[in-house]
Amino acid sequence: MANKDTTDPARMEKIVSLCKRRGFIFQAGELYGGLNGCWDYGPLGAELKRNLKDYWWRKTVQERDDVLGMDGAILTMEQVLVSSGHVGGFSDPMVDCKTCKARFRADNLETSPCKEKPSVCAGQSPKCELTEPRDFNLMLQTNFGATGDQIAYLRPETAQSIFCQYKNVLDSNRVKIPFGIAQIGKAFRNEINPRNFTFRSREFEQMEIEYFCHPDDGMRLTDEWLEERLKFYGEIGIPREKLHILDVPDGERAFYSKKTYDIEYEFPFGIQELEGVAYRTNYDLGVHEKGAGKSLVYFDEETKEKYLPHVVEPSAGCDRTVLALLCEAFDEETLTDEKGKEDVRTVLRFVPRMAPIKVGIFPLLKKNEEQVRICRSIQKSLQPWMTVFYDDGGAVGRRYRRQDEVGTPFCVTVDFDTLGENGDALKDTVTVRHRDSMEQERIAIDALPPWLLERVR
Numbered sequence: 001m002a003n004k005d006t007t008d009p010a011r012m013e014k015i016v017s018l019c020k021r022r023g024f025i026f027q028a029g030e031l032y033g034g035l036n037g038c039w040d041y042g043p044l045g046a047e048l049k050r051n052l053k054d055y056w057w058r059k060t061v062q063e064r065d066d067v068l069g070m071d072g073a074i075l076t077m078e079q080v081l082v083s084s085g086h087v088g089g090f091s092d093p094m095v096d097c098k099t100c101k102a103r104f105r106a107d108n109l110e111t112s113p114c115k116e117k118p119s120v121c122a123g124q125s126p127k128c129e130l131t132e133p134r135d136f137n138l139m140l141q142t143n144f145g146a147t148g149d150q151i152a153y154l155r156p157e158t159a160q161s162i163f164c165q166y167k168n169v170l171d172s173n174r175v176k177i178p179f180g181i182a183q184i185g186k187a188f189r190n191e192i193n194p195r196n197f198t199f200r201s202r203e204f205e206q207m208e209i210e211y212f213c214h215p216d217d218g219m220r221l222t223d224e225w226l227e228e229r230l231k232f233y234g235e236i237g238i239p240r241e242k243l244h245i246l247d248v249p250d251g252e253r254a255f256y257s258k259k260t261y262d263i264e265y266e267f268p269f270g271i272q273e274l275e276g277v278a279y280r281t282n283y284d285l286g287v288h289e290k291g292a293g294k295s296l297v298y299f300d301e302e303t304k305e306k307y308l309p310h311v312v313e314p315s316a317g318c319d320r321t322v323l324a325l326l327c328e329a330f331d332e333e334t335l336t337d338e339k340g341k342e343d344v345r346t347v348l349r350f351v352p353r354m355a356p357i358k359v360g361i362f363p364l365l366k367k368n369e370e371q372v373r374i375c376r377s378i379q380k381s382l383q384p385w386m387t388v389f390y391d392d393g394g395a396v397g398r399r400y401r402r403q404d405e406v407g408t409p410f411c412v413t414v415d416f417d418t419l420g421e422n423g424d425a426l427k428d429t430v431t432v433r434h435r436d437s438m439e440q441e442r443i444a445i446d447a448l449p450p451w452l453l454e455r456v457r
């Protein structure tokens with residue numbers, strides 16, 4: 001087991017700086033000084049996030065027969081969140097420091113830098129004067145309706161709309177238990193100390209599945225979903241050895257949960273949660289049945305059994321996974337040229353299916369009209385299938401490096417061989433250069449789309 005306290009702030013700083021420099025992630029409202037805990041994804045970040053969400057949807061909904069998708073409202077009725085327990089109890093323990101007026105999460109003091117003296121943690125300087133912990137509700141409330149006298153909340157998780165629509169989905173889709181409902185969407189929490197870049201934000205996205213099942217199957221399905229989710233992380237490029245499974249012990253789980261696994265990743269700032277896989281029993285449907293006064297009981301036509309379905313919930317954070325992808329992909333490789341000169345190459349080693357740009361397309365000489373024409377035509381033929389980037393600025397070596405830095409797995413160069421200037425054998429072929437090995441091979445232009453598609457899906 002890796003040490004939970006192993007951190008590498010220098011590596012994290014480089015990742016944050018690359019994210020800004022190359023347009024992955026910016027602080028929201030930066031122009032005006034920044035909105036704490038909120039982030040904007042720039043062009044490459046938006047592609048990366050979209051690739052993650054699309055792949056999750058494909059694996060969870062499209063390629064399964066037993067999971068349906070939905071897309072619920074962000075604004076949530078007060079009554080829904082009263083029933084779910086969020087209005088009364090969705091809180092973290094908070095302490096105030098009377099000296100510096102800062103607020104901290106009481107359960108994170110040992111990792112929260114003191115505002116006055118960041119070299120020590122909150123409470124550790126003799127000047128610190130911390131209050132007793134108090135509950136701080138994390139929900140963001142808004143006023144609603146023409147007169148603004150109704151209360152609504154920005155949802156703190158996507159799950160509640162799934163529970164509330166469980167019966168509508170069941171009745172309108174002729175599905176049978178076991179089945180799941182999946183959703184990707186924004187959630188909002190007024191976190192006391194947003195930090196570690198996008199890891200703990202006030203606005204973030206979740207990818208959640210509520211899998212409804214017979215009470216006898218809950219425990220088994222929790223283990224099956226855990227395996228399913230670990231497989232998913234492998235497929236997006238997060239190796240199993242960097243993931244840790246925390247079997248949350250009795251007393252630390254939510255009171256209604258019979259089993260909870262936290263899937264954690266070795267971030268440069270420590271081992272932290274990426275996803276929770278929780279067996280929530282029939283707690284959720286139970287509270288909404290009671291709160292709404294309507295039956296949510298399921299009738300099994302075959303066994304003639306009536307029961308309130310149990311739920312297994314794999315709940316992943318989209319932004320946290322994007323951050324894990326960036327941390328995992330970031331690499332600095334020392335290269336030595338023929339003259340023995342050393343140089344550091346920055347590479348994002350994304351698996352191709354996650355890479356924001358799949359292929360860079362370069363004419364060897366930007367002044368050669370024929371090379372440019374062929375590049376543009378290759379670009380057009382690939383654009384319906386994948387993100388491509390045309391670049392004719394500077395030496396080809398430099399262009400490769402720029403693509404390495406944003407994780408583009410393949411670069412295509414059109415050169416004099418493509419034009420047939422060195423014989424017919426290489427006419428209408430291009431050089432494909434591989435990001436990780438930097439090796440090059442010749443491929444016929446016609447063969448390029450299927451060759452690439454096979455590697456980037």
Ligand code: ATP
Binds near residue numbers: 319
């Ligand atoms: P934590 O203990 O880190 O606050 P949590 O256990 O409260 O997280 P859940 O309520 O289980 O989180 O939410 C499911 C997932 O949503 C988390 O595993 C995480 O990936 C994501 N998530 C939760 N809170 C945040 C946040 N403030 N910023 C970004 N992602 C979040």
